[in-house]
Amino acid sequence: MAEPVALKLTQKDFKSDQEVRWCPGCGDYAILAAVQSFMPELRIPRERTVFVSGIGCSSRFPYYMNTYGMHSIHGRAPAIATGLSVSRPDLSVWVVTGDGDALSIGGNHLIHALRRNVNLKILLFNNRIYGLTKGQYSPTSELGKITKSTPVGSADSPFNPLSLALGAEATFVARTIDSDRKHLQSVLRAAAEHQGSAFVEIYQNCNIFNDGAFETLKDPSTRDEYLIRLEHRQPITFGADGQRCVVHPPGGFGLEVRETASVDPADIVVHDATVAEPAYAFALSRLPGLDLRNTPIGVLRQVERSSYDERVREQTDSAKAKATGTPEEQLAGLLTSGDTWTIL
Amino acid sequence: MTKQVRQLDRVVIRFAGDSGDGMQLTGDRFTSETAQLGNDISTLPNFPAEIRAPAGTLPGVSSFQVHFADYDILTPGDAPNVLVAMNPAALKANIGDLPRGADIIVNTDEFTKRNLTKVGYAANPLEDGSLDGYALHPVALTAMTIGALADHDVSKKDAERAKNMFALGLLSWMYSRPYESTIRFLERKFAARPELVAANIAAFKAGWNFGETTEDFGVRYEVKPAKMSPGTYRNITGNQALSLGLVAAGVRSGLPVFLGAYPITPASDILHELSKHKRFGVTTMQAEDEIAAIGAALGASYGGSLGITTTSGPGVALKGETISLAVALELPLVVIDVQRAGPSTGMPTKTEQADLNMALFGRHGEAPVAVVAPRSPSDCFFAAIEAARIALTYRTPVILLSDNYVANGSEPWLLPEVDSLPDLRVEFATEPNGDDGKTFLPYLRDPVTMARPWAIPGTPGLEHRIGGLEKADKTGDISYDPANHDFMVRTRAARIEAIPVPDVEVEDPDGDARTLVLGWGSTYGPIGAACRALRQRGLPVAQAHLRHLSPMPANLGDVLKAYDRVVVPEMNLGQLAHVIRGRYLVDAIPYNQVSGLPFTAAKLESMLEEVVKNG
Numbered sequence: 035m036a037e038p039v040a041l042k043l044t045q046k047d048f049k050s051d052q053e054v055r056w057c058p059g060c061g062d063y064a065i066l067a068a069v070q071s072f073m074p075e076l077r078i079p080r081e082r083t084v085f086v087s088g089i090g091c092s093s094r095f096p097y098y099m100n101t102y103g104m105h106s107i108h109g110r111a112p113a114i115a116t117g118l119s120v121s122r123p124d125l126s127v128w129v130v131t132g133d134g135d136a137l138s139i140g141g142n143h144l145i146h147a148l149r150r151n152v153n154l155k156i157l158l159f160n161n162r163i164y165g166l167t168k169g170q171y172s173p174t175s176e177l178g179k180i181t182k183s184t185p186v187g188s189a190d191s192p193f194n195p196l197s198l199a200l201g202a203e204a205t206f207v208a209r210t211i212d213s214d215r216k217h218l219q220s221v222l223r224a225a226a227e228h229q230g231s232a233f234v235e236i237y238q239n240c241n242i243f244n245d246g247a248f249e250t251l252k253d254p255s256t257r258d259e260y261l262i263r264l265e266h267r268q269p270i271t272f273g274a275d276g277q278r279c280v281v282h283p284p285g286g287f288g289l290e291v292r293e294t295a296s297v298d299p300a301d302i303v304v305h306d307a308t309v310a311e312p313a314y315a316f317a318l319s320r321l322p323g324l325d326l327r328n329t330p331i332g333v334l335r336q337v338e339r340s341s342y343d344e345r346v347r348e349q350t351d352s353a354k355a356k357a358t359g360t361p362e363e364q365l366a367g368l369l370t371s372g373d374t375w376t377i378l
Numbered sequence: 379m380t381k382q383v384r385q386l387d388r389v390v391i392r393f394a395g396d397s398g399d400g401m402q403l404t405g406d407r408f409t410s411e412t413a414q415l416g417n418d419i420s421t422l423p424n425f426p427a428e429i430r431a432p433a434g435t436l437p438g439v440s441s442f443q444v445h446f447a448d449y450d451i452l453t454p455g456d457a458p459n460v461l462v463a464m465n466p467a468a469l470k471a472n473i474g475d476l477p478r479g480a481d482i483i484v485n486t487d488e489f490t491k492r493n494l495t496k497v498g499y500a501a502n503p504l505e506d507g508s509l510d511g512y513a514l515h516p517v518a519l520t521a522m523t524i525g526a527l528a529d530h531d532v533s534k535k536d537a538e539r540a541k542n543m544f545a546l547g548l549l550s551w552m553y554s555r556p557y558e559s560t561i562r563f564l565e566r567k568f569a570a571r572p573e574l575v576a577a578n579i580a581a582f583k584a585g586w587n588f589g590e591t592t593e594d595f596g597v598r599y600e601v602k603p604a605k606m607s608p609g610t611y612r613n614i615t616g617n618q619a620l621s622l623g624l625v626a627a628g629v630r631s632g633l634p635v636f637l638g639a640y641p642i643t644p645a646s647d648i649l650h651e652l653s654k655h656k657r658f659g660v661t662t663m664q665a666e667d668e669i670a671a672i673g674a675a676l677g678a679s680y681g682g683s684l685g686i687t688t689t690s691g692p693g694v695a696l697k698g699e700t701i702s703l704a705v706a707l708e709l710p711l712v713v714i715d716v717q718r719a720g721p722s723t724g725m726p727t728k729t730e731q732a733d734l735n736m737a738l739f740g741r742h743g744e745a746p747v748a749v750v751a752p753r754s755p756s757d758c759f760f761a762a763i764e765a766a767r768i769a770l771t772y773r774t775p776v777i778l779l780s781d782n783y784v785a786n787g788s789e790p791w792l793l794p795e796v797d798s799l800p801d802l803r804v805e806f807a808t809e810p811n812g813d814d815g816k817t818f819l820p821y822l823r824d825p826v827t828m829a830r831p832w833a834i835p836g837t838p839g840l841e842h843r844i845g846g847l848e849k850a851d852k853t854g855d856i857s858y859d860p861a862n863h864d865f866m867v868r869t870r871a872a873r874i875e876a877i878p879v880p881d882v883e884v885e886d887p888d889g890d891a892r893t894l895v896l897g898w899g900s901t902y903g904p905i906g907a908a909c910r911a912l913r914q915r916g917l918p919v920a921q922a923h924l925r926h927l928s929p930m931p932a933n934l935g936d937v938l939k940a941y942d943r944v945v946v947p948e949m950n951l952g953q954l955a956h957v958i959r960g961r962y963l964v965d966a967i968p969y970n971q972v973s974g975l976p977f978t979a980a981k982l983e984s985m986l987e988e989v990v991k992n993g
Binding site: 050052079080081082084086089096097099100101102103104105106107110113114115116117118119120121122124125142143146346349350353354356357361362364365366368369370372373374375376377378 | 410413414416559603606607608609610611612613622625626629632634636638655656657658659660661663665666667669670671673674675676677678679680681682683685699700703707793794795796797835836837838839840841842843844845846847855856
């Protein structure tokens with residue numbers, strides 16, 4: 035993992051010279067600005083930061099960051115970033131992807147990167163629609179969604195990205211929202227500090243093909259009712275006056291939302307992202323209904339597990355430590371190993 | 379009893395049995411003993427894709443053929459002089475390849491009514507006279523092995539399993555092989571179980587002694603060492619040699635090697651081998667799929683490693699999109715295709731050369747890459763280094779087309795001096811290359827190699843973005859400019875075409891041939907053997923063999939046009955012939971076999987004889 039050094043960088047240093055070409059009003063602008071203004075805080079030199087993306091609107095992201103970057107192919111960013119991260123532990127490697135890129139064509143690579151716990155920070159911009167291909171439904175679109183490719187409504191059930199990541203053994207799982215810069219940056223900070231894969235779902239508005247998909251989570255008149263802001267080691271209450279809370283009902287498998295006044299305060303779940311058992315974070319991920327009520331944001335899960343990068347490096351380092359002689363001498367020894375014979 | 383010893387110049391033995399009979403191991407040991415003696419050798423394993431097909435059935439037959447001689451040989455031999463058949467299925471599956479008069483050693487204990495019926499023998503071929511044309515040696519291999527191990531502390535099952543060592547002992551006696559390496563091997567293999575070491579050695583010696591005492595084998599044979607260049611040798615398979623070549627490329631370039639691979643027959647052995655060599659800075663990753671395997675390799679190349687992916691045809695199909703990305707990114711990448719019989723799953727353990735079109739043309743857009751093919755097991759070592767050299771020097775994907783025949787076949791390899799291997803060191807970009815001294819232009823090319831700078835992440839001041847979108851010349855910025863796209867497409871083609879590769883050499887000892895045989899890849903041995911045989915009979919024929927399929931050698935057109943006839947034998951339906959016709963307007967005569975087996979020299983010889991004589 036890239037180590038921080040004393041540096042005086044600003045948001046401006048992370049802006050590339052390329053003209054940003056997302057649609058006016060796209061949620062991606064807010065995320066880009068939040069990331070660019072957050073990066074200096076990490077005190078990692080620009081040259082040691084790499085953004086790798088796949089294909090889709092969000093995947094244009096690397097072009098706008100004045101760091102190293104690769105805009106690769108559809109769905110494959112986690113695989114490419116894995117090879118880079120494993121072979122270059124000195125780098126800070128970020129993957130920028132979307133709901134189609136990460137969960138549809140690239141679903142396999144996403145789950146395996148999370149399972150291995152590769153040292154990647156994965157930012158999934160979820161707008162619940164295909165934007166770049168102009169408006170088909172995505173793997174996070176609601177059942178019955180009417181789009182260009184589903185004129186009478188989608189027959190597909192959607193993925194819950196957080197549940198999927200947790201099922202894939204992710205060690206860091208969080209959710210945030212494009213328009214809430216402060217919250218977004220707090221989640222990015224936690225993700226950057228995490229050793230291993232950090233999976234961050236960012237609800238992002240596509241104002242062209244799926245405008246207002248997350249409006250109830252943003253509108254000041256509704257957001258407090260809809261959002262559960264998770265705070266580590268704090269009782270989970272929400273609503274304008276904390277009138278609702280999360281409890282673990284006896285005999286049940288998951289978590290439920292109740293009126294705070296109706297429960298014993300001792301029964302209110304105190305959030306702990308470090309709980310080893312993933313069932314807790316999974317239960318949190320299942321709280322929202324189809325109407326987005328009870329949507330948790332913040333860090334659901336953050337546990338320690340050695341990264342794939344570290345484990346691979348340990349094997350290589352220990353093999354190298356046992357070797358003697360120059361690489362050429364070792365090679366000569368390898369070539370002559372096994373049954374050899376000499377002809378004079 | 380002193381037995382007669384007869385000198386032979388060459389012998390072909392085929393060990394055949396059930397998949398569980400240990401025939402690959404038996405053949406491997408016999409080969410190793412033979413190598414120690416100094417014969418030239420060529421081997422051909424042939425086994426089913428099923429790990430354990432039902433015992434005693436035809437699909438379950440596994441065989442290993444070894445050809446050894448007192449002169450240099452090019453193939454594992456067309457027809458066995460000796461067949462060791464461990465059961466009726468092995469006899470039935472292989473008898474068709476045997477010339478009359480060949481020795482057949484059978485394990486009579488397996489010729490039960492049930493086993494005979496299983497493979498469709500109505501009568502016992504050992505008794506019905508159908509093998510009268512052969513020198514049949516019925517041996518109760520199983521019973522004698524169990525008998526020899528009666529005093530050993532092993533189960534009956536373990537005793538029975540040692541019958542392959544009895545067979546090896548018998549054959550080792552027949553051909554006067556030194557057996558010390560086999561004893562050492564058994565001591566290593568069963569180190570944890572000393573009783574099995576003792577039992578297997580006892581079975582081996584029982585087989586040896588049986589040969590010496592029985593009257594059934596009246597003659598013992600010798601094949602004198604071959605005249606080979608001085609030096610140290612080892613017997614090596616193509617997949618082993620290829621793996622060592624990749625390790626050597628890492629050492630000679632000074633770069634870490636990163637292999638991304640997904641298991642696939644017949645390429646998996648390269649992953650297995652490279653995973654043992656971490657001390658050389660080799661990282662192997664068994665990826666979740668073929669696409670991830672090449673993606674990770676490309677990611678590692680981007681970071682400054684020698685990125686490699688190994689697979690077979692179906693995997694190359696899946697990797698196509700990433701190869702095209704690597705073409706656009708202009709990064710080094712070695713893609714190894716150990717070809718097998720297709721299409722689709724085809725015959726995973728059988729050989730074919732039918733991925734040439736895919737290697738040359740099988741991508742979307744104009745996506746040229748370099749293509750290299752090894753011609754023999756030991757040549758896989760040098761071909762791997764050559765693929766790495768081109769990838770690193772010219773910053774391009776290179777496809778290395780091995781195949782099952784060279785991958786699993788083996789031959790003696792004169793070990794090279796490490797210092798004699800090419801220097802593959804590269805220079806990463808460290809400074810801005812723009813005229814103003816401040817700007818970095820990721821697509822500004824080296825005037826000699828036409829390669830762009832390799833500026834790896836971590837290099838201050840060279841931060842830049844690359845991707846699959848078309849790039850503007852020099853700056854690498856996204857560009858939809860029509861003239862720029864036309865220029866970039868032509869430049870990517872021209873830079874591959876401009877990679878210097880050695881001229882193709884023509885073997886025509888008397889210089890009077892009017893027919894040229896042009897091959898590529900693993901057909902080198904059978905074509906060479908056929909040409910030699912024709913020349914010995916006074917029929918002139920020239921041989922040229924392509925190692926570089928893209929770009930092709932600069933002199934190839936002139937070579938082709940210097941002959942009246944050009945014959946192109948291939949284990950496909952004429953893929954190289956098609957390219958030759960298209961590029962050089964030469965009326966090449968295709969000769970094709972897609973049986974999953976390599977050409978026999980005899981078959982090529984009779985075909986070429988027709989061409990040479992009749993034009």
